[in-house]
Amino acid sequence: MENQFPIQQFLDPQGNWISENHQELLTEERTKEFYQQMIRIRTFDRKAVSLQRQGRIGTYAAFEGQEASQVGSALALNKKDWIFPTYRDHGATMTFGHSLRNVLLFWNGRNEGNIPPEGLNIFPPGIPIATQLPHAVGAAFAEKRKGTKKAVITYFGDGATSEGDFHEGLNFASVFSSPVVFFNQNNQYAISVPMSKQMKTKTIAQKGLAYDIPSVRIDGNDVFSVYVHTLEALERARAGQGPTLIEAVTWRYGAHTTADDPSKYRDQQESTNRREESDPLLRLERCMKQNGWFNEEWVNKITNDAVQEVEQAVEEMEAYVKPDPAMIFDYVYQEITPSLAKQKKALLHMLGGDEQ
Ligand SMILES: Cc1ncc(C[n+]2csc(CCOP(=O)(O)OP(=O)(O)O)c2C)c(N)n1
Ligand SMILES: [Mg+2]
Missing domain, CATH: 1.10.40 (Ribonucleotide Reductase Protein R1; domain 1)
Structure with missing residues (x-):
């Protein structure tokens, strides 16, 4: 079954464009846009872990390693579309336009954290695993009935596919042709449980077959592949062709949340090796270097801009009284x-x- 769903890649880990398709997307401007967003959300993520360690926010779920999946998919959306995220997808919601301050407020236990900026359809993160799927499918169905061209994306992990809500969501979306994109980030672990102990299937994508939902397995650390496949899925949704399942294969480098210690359940060397091989940011750096687009001054500038933006958000978050x-x-x-x-x-x- 794995052979039926080969991993779709455009940019290999060395930063080479290896596809015959969509070469036109590989421009300096777009590559830098992707890279800048990924630096921005990684800066936020690392700061948030540090804030938790200092007792300045509560438990936090880091997404480091999954930036390409989150940025590539969020940038493919239209501003009127809907996002139904989990607790690990604020990289996507911040890319889409969520307020950094409010995301921090959420992790500090304040209700304001669930309020998106005016006009953006960002649902509060689903904490009970997979509950956001039926919500997303229902919202998509409502948009279809209203005759809008708004599409919906919902994020979920590999572990979520063992939940009934996953199957109910896919079945309903398939039967009613809901304009929804099921975006799975397969980081290969559900807290301490590796995929091999969670399911017999080797892929998540094949689960779409049971519902006759077109499914694709992609390299989730290749931001171009994520972007292209999400765009295609959204176009299908808007054209009335129903849902798509995207399995973005990726890895989280850190703990499940700040409440666990990954060295208790997996070899830390594996994460180090994976980082060297296929870190989504390194891949773009290699690509930029090869094309003569890498400019240290620019990288320093965007990094400093990101630090300032995050520091400002922290200051604003800390101006609120504790919940x-x-x-x-x-x-x-x-x-x-x-x-x-x-x-x-x-x-x-x-x-x-x-x-x-
Ligand atoms: C219904 C339900 N059962 C159990 C939990 C506890 N729990 C929190 S995260 C998690 C693992 C989810 O793994 P996955 O879907 O792969 O997402 P990831 O955390 O890897 O992004 C579990 C079991 C929960 N939040 N909700
Ligand atoms: Mg997982």
Whole structure:
């Protein structure tokens, strides 16, 4: 089955264009646009990990290694489209236009973090695995019924494909031709569980066959491949041809979140090797060098711009008062249940506060 879904690549890890198609996309301007966005979100990501370590934000899910998947797909969208992300896809939402400050507020437990900038359709991140798929499919179906040309993209991981919501989402989208792109980032782990222990299939793409959904397996560290295939999927969606499943094969270099230690479940050398071989940013650097587009002054400038933008967002986030931990209990039911009331009391006691 793996042979039925060969990994689609345009730019190899050394930065060579190896496809006969879409050569026209390889311009200095576009390559630099991709690179700049990827530097920007990596700068944010590393800063956020550091903020968590200092106790300045809560638990954080880093996406380092997955920048090409997130930037390439987000830049393929129209501004009126919808994004239904997970907790690891703020690289995509920030590329799309989400506020960096609000993303930080989200990770600091404040509700403002779920509010996208005016006019952008960014759903709050799905934390229960795969729940965002049926949401995305429903939103896409609604757009179709309204006769708009808005498409929907939803992100999810390899582990999410073991959930019922994944299968329900794909089936509904297929039957009703919902204009949705199922964008899977196969980083090959669901927390500590490698793909080989999660499923018998060697690919995620083949799961689309069961629903008669056109599916493609791509190199998720090749931003050009991600961009082209997402654009094609969005065009199909807008043309009334229904959903597409994209499996972007990638890797996260760090921990699942700041709450776990990956050295407990995988050899760290593998991540180091993978970084050297196929880091999505290094690949673009190699490509730029080969084409004579790499300019250190420019790289320093965009890096400094990114640092300043992120620092500004941190400052703005820290101007907000910290969230009230009691809130996690207050908005679950209209009237708090006895067991939740007990938990709330225990938590507040532990934190040294009084019950309100
Ligand atoms: C319904 C549900 N079950 C379990 C969890 C705990 N959990 C959080 S992340 C995760 C792994 C998800 O892996 P994957 O879909 O591959 O996404 P990744 O984190 O690798 O991006 C699990 C099991 C959850 N959030 N929701
Ligand atoms: Mg995963």
